Amino acid sequence: MDSKHITGVRTVSIPVDNQDDALRFYTSLGFSVLRDGPTPTGRWIELAPGSANVLLTLQPAAEGIVRGAIGIRFTSDDVEAAHAAMAAEGIDVDDILLWPGVPPMFAFRDPDGNAFSITGTTVSG
Secondary structure, eight states: OOGGGOOOOOEEEEEESOHHHHHHHHHHTTOEEEEEEEETTEEEEEEEOTTOSSEEEEEEOOTTOOOOSOOEEEEESOHHHHHHHHHHTTOEEOOOBOOTTSOOEEEEEOTTOOEEEEEESSOOO
8 A cells, every 4th residue: 555645644533422522521621623524423612722633532432442552632821721731620540640751741532531642742841
């Protein structure tokens, strides 16, 4: 297969139990809704965090889906402010990790138990 057939990543799908609840959660984090239309199994919801280089979809979860591992790392120019704001909203967040030579980061979970990371755009000292 010619590697030129794959040219990028369009979306990353997040399995959710209730698309309405998930949509409220992600828009409360500042994600923009780009599309929200019906499909045979629910809705096609595309969201954009920030500049929309990669889009997220809120996909109805298949039965027995396992959640928990961090597979998506979002970025922030101010990890401490993002952490404080999310904690104030009652979002399940871990402590900020500060390792020399590595951007600051912390994990958080959405209401469906999907785990993510917010990673800084600059390296800590």
